[in-house]
Amino acid sequence: MKESIRKISTDAIHGGSNRDQYGSLITPIYNTSTYIFDSTAQGAARFALEEPGYIYPRIGSPTCNDLEDILARLEGGEAGLVTATGMGAITATIWTMINGGEEIIADKTLYGCTFEFFRHHLSRFGVTVHFIEMSDENELRAALNEKTKIVYLETPANPNLKIIDIEKTAKIAHEFNPEIRVIADNTFASPALQRPLELGCDIVLHSCTKYINGHGDVLAGAVISDQETINNIRLVGIKDMTGAVLAPNEAFLVARGLKTLEIRMQRHCESAMKVAEYLKSNEKVEKVFYPGLEHHEGHDIAAKQMCGFGGVVSFVVKGGREKAAIVTDNVKVASLAVSLGAAETLIEHPASMTHSPLSDKELIAADIQPGLIRLSVGLENVEDIVDDLKQAFEKI
Numbered sequence: 001m002k003e004s005i006r007k008i009s010t011d012a013i014h015g016g017s018n019r020d021q022y023g024s025l026i027t028p029i030y031n032t033s034t035y036i037f038d039s040t041a042q043g044a045a046r047f048a049l050e051e052p053g054y055i056y057p058r059i060g061s062p063t064c065n066d067l068e069d070i071l072a073r074l075e076g077g078e079a080g081l082v083t084a085t086g087m088g089a090i091t092a093t094i095w096t097m098i099n100g101g102e103e104i105i106a107d108k109t110l111y112g113c114t115f116e117f118f119r120h121h122l123s124r125f126g127v128t129v130h131f132i133e134m135s136d137e138n139e140l141r142a143a144l145n146e147k148t149k150i151v152y153l154e155t156p157a158n159p160n161l162k163i164i165d166i167e168k169t170a171k172i173a174h175e176f177n178p179e180i181r182v183i184a185d186n187t188f189a190s191p192a193l194q195r196p197l198e199l200g201c202d203i204v205l206h207s208c209t210k211y212i213n214g215h216g217d218v219l220a221g222a223v224i225s226d227q228e229t230i231n232n233i234r235l236v237g238i239k240d241m242t243g244a245v246l247a248p249n250e251a252f253l254v255a256r257g258l259k260t261l262e263i264r265m266q267r268h269c270e271s272a273m274k275v276a277e278y279l280k281s282n283e284k285v286e287k288v289f290y291p292g293l294e295h296h297e298g299h300d301i302a303a304k305q306m307c308g309f310g311g312v313v314s315f316v317v318k319g320g321r322e323k324a325a326i327v328t329d330n331v332k333v334a335s336l337a338v339s340l341g342a343a344e345t346l347i348e349h350p351a352s353m354t355h356s357p358l359s360d361k362e363l364i365a366a367d368i369q370p371g372l373i374r375l376s377v378g379l380e381n382v383e384d385i386v387d388d389l390k391q392a393f394e395k396i
């Protein structure tokens with residue numbers, strides 16, 4: 001492993017640049033639906049982006065900008081943009097960059113709604129998406145062509161924790177054409193465990209609903225990249241195409257949650273490893289997916305590019321969907337719910353829930369077995385989490 005969890009606490013706590021006129025320790029919630037200009041000339045200068053300052057909160061606001069500065073710093077990017085949801089970040093980014101007739105190459109394992117957007121909706125606008133096994137460099141090389149605009153991946157991927165070598169993928173794509181934008185959804189790792197921009201990616205996306213906020217009480221998303229790309233996504237993808245702007249109340253909660261990201265990720269990783277080891281020893285479990293386990297296909301790459309293996313463990317229950325449902329229906333400490341990265345342990349059945357938009361054939365193609373369960377290991381006492389799983393397995 002590269003090192004223990006990255007020491008990001010100081011930036012996560014002090015990283016914002018806004019200090020209000022009262023010297024508030026914490027950036028306040030600036031709830032306003034517009035900003036007053038001193039003169040028409042000033043308004044014109046702001047709209048022309050010739051004078052810094054706020055115009056209208058769909059384009060930017062102090063509470064959100066503060067969070068954007070922190071996230072940019074944590075990911076090692078020039079600039080950040082926060083959005084209403086993770087899907088808001090994904091769609092605003094893609095709509096800004098893609099044109100009809102162009103192509104995206106995406107890994108075949110993605111969050112269900114991202115897959116749905118790529119597979120069933122972008123195609124309506126003349127965009128072709130090739131789903132490939134991104135960890136096979138021959139497949140990637142074969143899919144690259146003069147129409148390729150974006151290479152898109154998740155690592156660890158939702159829901160089976162597949163690992164993709166970010167550095168290698170970005171290198172192959174950029175060698176083919178430096179203009180291709182390599183985009184990584186870093187939701188499962190968070191910047192405490194992985195920084196895709198340092199590994200050659202052009203854009204990092206987040207569902208801040210998960211670890212970045214970490215408290216299960218907010219929907220939010222983020223994009224981090226160079227300043228020009230962020231300006232474009234803000235003015236096209238957010239302002240004109242989706243309107244998926246984050247509300248200042250939500251930005252305040254995310255900034256508060258972010259302060260404890262480092263210590264939360266440390267605990268999530270430690271507990272997930274213990275849960276994965278327990279599941280590995282359970283004879284009712286067919287397979288455990290956790291990048292921290294040495295048998296995991298992506299273990300060596302994860303150890304190279306991550307500073308911890310994350311808080312999500314997935315596993316296949318012997319006997320398929322029916323037996324898996326006995327486990328998910330009988331947990332007591334864990335909650336049967338989608339989402340992840342909260343203090344509470346959450347358990348779900350991807351084929352019925354997060355990945356239900358996929359047909360049976362698409363599920364198989366994405367390596368999502370019918371008996372697969374996804375467990376977001378929370379911050380409770382890990383012995384209670386393991387005991388809870390034990391008693392649920394006894395019901396089989």
Ligand SMILES: Cc1ncc(COP(=O)(O)O)c(C=O)c1O
Pocket residue numbers: 085086087088111154158185187188206207208209219220221339
């Ligand atoms: C990897 C990943 N990306 C994006 C999203 C979408 O995020 P949101 O629910 O905040 O729109 C999710 C949601 O589960 C996710 O798991």
